[in-house]
Amino acid sequence: MIEETALILNCEGEYADIETKPQSSCGGCASSGVCGSGVFSKIFGKRKTVVRVVNSIKAKPGDQVVIGLQESSLSRVSVIFYIVPLVSMILVALLGQEIAIKLGYLSPDPFAILGGGIGLFFGLWLVRLFAKTVQQDPRYQPVMLRFATSEKVVFDTKPKLPA
Numbered sequence: 001m002i003e004e005t006a007l008i009l010n011c012e013g014e015y016a017d018i019e020t021k022p023q024s025s026c027g028g029c030a031s032s033g034v035c036g037s038g039v040f041s042k043i044f045g046k047r048k049t050v051v052r053v054v055n056s057i058k059a060k061p062g063d064q065v066v067i068g069l070q071e072s073s074l075s076r077v078s079v080i081f082y083i084v085p086l087v088s089m090i091l092v093a094l095l096g097q098e099i100a101i102k103l104g105y106l107s108p109d110p111f112a113i114l115g116g117g118i119g120l121f122f123g124l125w126l127v128r129l130f131a132k133t134v135q136q137d138p139r140y141q142p143v144m145l146r147f148a149t150s151e152k153v154v155f156d157t158k159p160k161l162p163a
Contacts, residue, residue, distance in 0.1 A: 001068040005148045008063045009050065016055040016144070018067060019048050056144050064148035073140045080130055085123030092119025 006018040051067075059065050096115020100108035134140045 001145075002071055002074060003066050003068045003145065004142075006051075006065055006067050008055075008059045008061050008065060010061055011055055011059070014054055015052050016059060017050055017052055018065065018144075019050050020067070051142060053142050053144055057146065059144065059147065066145045066148050067142045068145045069142045070139065077134070077140060081127050084126050084130075085120055088123030088126065089116045089119040092116065092122065095119075 004020050006020045008016050009019050010017040053067060057065065093112045093116035096111040096113075096118075097108040099115075100111035105111065
């Protein structure tokens with residue numbers, strides 16, 4: 001399960017609006033200023049996301065909680081969101097190229113480019129339909145797991161010399 005800390009903004013009945021602030025994957029790295037991921041993180045900032053989840057632990061506004069999402073659900077959705085538009089773009093581009101060849105055009109490239117654009121649009125439309133169908137599916141919803149602890153674990157980094 002993938003876990004993230006979130007802040008409770010508002011509670012309405014059995015639901016709570018939570019705010020998450022994703023962390024950069026290399027925020028603490030020594031080379032974060034020169035690598036691509038660190039640079040993009042600085043350019044685009046750390047956007048906050050507001051999500052509505054079932055308030056299963058009866059948290060109140062201002063509480064920090066840990067939410068979780070099944071890894072298999074995230075993987076499945078990621079594959080669909082990335083692969084479907086890409087595959088449809090390639091297939092319709094190839095179809096456009098074949099149509100141009102069958103019609104006898106000397107250069108099938110404009111047809112392939114047009115087909116790729118149409119295929120990408122169609123793939124994104126399919127992804128949007130999929131997103132609407134899984135929006136209420138509990139398998140794809142984050143769940144509130146527990147209250148976040150405010151304790152910080154401190155490690156003693158000074159070497160101990162023998163007495």
